[in-house]
Amino acid sequence: MSSTTEGSLSDIDLFDLDAFQRQEHHEMFRRLRAEAPVYHAESPNGTPLWHLTKWADVREVNRNPELFSSEEDGVTLHGAMRDEDSPDSSEMANSMNGQMMLQTDPPKHTRYRRLVSKGFTPRMIGKLEELLSWRSTRIVDQVIERGECELVSEVAAELPLQAIADFVGVPQCDRRKMFDWSNAMIGADDPSMSTPEAATAAAAELYMYSRYLVDEKKKCPADDIFSVLVATQEEQDGLSDTEIDLFFLLL
Numbered sequence: 001m002s003s004t005t006e007g008s009l010s011d012i013d014l015f016d017l018d019a020f021q022r023q024e025h026h027e028m029f030r031r032l033r034a035e036a037p038v039y040h041a042e043s044p045n046g047t048p049l050w051h052l053t054k055w056a057d058v059r060e061v062n063r064n065p066e067l068f069s070s071e072e073d074g075v076t077l078h079g080a081m082r083d084e085d086s087p088d089s090s091e092m093a094n095s096m097n098g099q100m101m102l103q104t105d106p107p108k109h110t111r112y113r114r115l116v117s118k119g120f121t122p123r124m125i126g127k128l129e130e131l132l133s134w135r136s137t138r139i140v141d142q143v144i145e146r147g148e149c150e151l152v153s154e155v156a157a158e159l160p161l162q163a164i165a166d167f168v169g170v171p172q173c174d175r176r177k178m179f180d181w182s183n184a185m186i187g188a189d190d191p192s193m194s195t196p197e198a199a200t201a202a203a204a205e206l207y208m209y210s211r212y213l214v215d216e217k218k219k220c221p222a223d224d225i226f227s228v229l230v231a232t233q234e235e236q237d238g239l240s241d242t243e244i245d246l247f248f249l250l251l
Contacts, residue, residue, distance in 0.1 A: 139159055162175060217230040
């Protein structure tokens, strides 16, 4: 695979979110697939990233973990939380490598998937589907009579918040905490939303909440996926405390 960062592609900026809003990203990716399907560029915070724009290349990388490792220096939540001036944030970011599901290679990843899949049985998925259908109707019913609403907070964000709360067994009254912590973590590269320090603090809050939730599920198991994952700790190769916390962080 070859890469290109100079010449005719110098005007392409995959980190320009406004370009995506203007629907210009389709043309950018078309040009990359034609001229530089493997494209290297640094993110605004200096993280080097490789962009694969063809399915065959993505498949090759996915099938060759020895050469293309997910554990060496993952980027999911990693770059946003890393602050070189904060030892705590760097330590927290580094701890994810080889521990969070998205940042593991086989056979560790295979074991992780096997354990996590116990929470995704047809019965659990069917139950979740019914619950989300009911919640979707309820969300619309709460705003439809008014004839107007704040779409993001009252509809677009509310459904996934309720879905995640049901998914992992978080009390509905705590779902806004998930929203605020998630925004602080994901938006760390956008000064208008968050900062690396706020992202690190939010991750710490999520870790502490996960510990609280694990203790609750051990005392009173419920019919939710997080209870199933906590129950794997009774098995010989079950999920560790760190793995469960990072799975919660990932969700």
